[in-house]
Amino acid sequence: MIIINGNNLLNLVQKESGQDIQACYYCHKCVVGCPVSKYMDIPPNAILRMIQYGEKEKILKSATIWLCTACETCGTRCPNNIDIAKVMDVLKQMAVKEGVKGKEKTIQIMHKAFLAGIEKRGRMHELSLIRDLKLRSGGLFKDIKLGIKMFQLGKFSIFPEKVRNVKEIKKIFKKIRSIE
Numbered sequence: 110m111i112i113i114n115g116n117n118l119l120n121l122v123q124k125e126s127g128q129d130i131q132a133c134y135y136c137h138k139c140v141v142g143c144p145v146s147k148y149m150d151i152p153p154n155a156i157l158r159m160i161q162y163g164e165k166e167k168i169l170k171s172a173t174i175w176l177c178t179a180c181e182t183c184g185t186r187c188p189n190n191i192d193i194a195k196v197m198d199v200l201k202q203m204a205v206k207e208g209v210k211g212k213e214k215t216i217q218i219m220h221k222a223f224l225a226g227i228e229k230r231g232r233m234h235e236l237s238l239i240r241d242l243k244l245r246s247g248g249l250f251k252d253i254k255l256g257i258k259m260f261q262l263g264k265f266s267i268f269p270e271k272v273r274n275v276k277e278i279k280k281i282f283k284k285i286r287s288i289e
């Protein structure tokens with residue numbers, strides 16, 4: 110496991126996200142357009158500034174990186190074409206790699222459960238995802254009524270399906286792990 114120092118945070122995030130974070134001139138357009146910014150503890154543009162200052166710990170512990178839904182609204186509004194969703198993705202993976210537990214624990218657990226499901230089958234199976242999420246986060250029967258209703262509406266299939274060549278998916282995960 111590679112622990113990233115605050116000093117090289119900017120270089121690393123820029124390299125992995127492919128975004129020119131230093132081009133941000135703090136105009137706020139991304140924050141105004143973000144559908145979830147009012148729930149974030151740090152606005153998305155401030156995250157970019159904090160990356161420049163190497164404030165890794167505060168960023169990785171923030172709720173913001175997990176609340177970002179990767180909707181890409183900010184990227185389309187940004188006059189400098191900065192795709193913040195890609196930056197957030199790098200930060201999420203960094204938090205996972207370093208075992209940082211942030212404020213949004215349930216979303217973090219869901220992120221892990223989702224990726225585990227994709228690695229196993231190449232596609233998401235809602236029922237397995239919910240089961241894994243509930244087992245890992247507790248409250249197995251908490252939303253049971255809602256679950257039954259969704260099942261009755263045909264939103265879940267009981268049996269998971271796999272993509273045809275799931276070996277290729279596993280290879281991708283293996284390759285990513287080898288370069289981390």
Ligand code: SF4
Nearest residue numbers: 133135136137139187
């Ligand atoms: S819209 Fe772009 S330039 Fe403006 S604050 Fe957001 S990231 Fe920075």
Ligand code: SF4
Nearest residue numbers: 143177178180181183
């Ligand atoms: S990608 Fe994330 S930060 Fe950007 S607008 Fe969507 S939720 Fe907000």
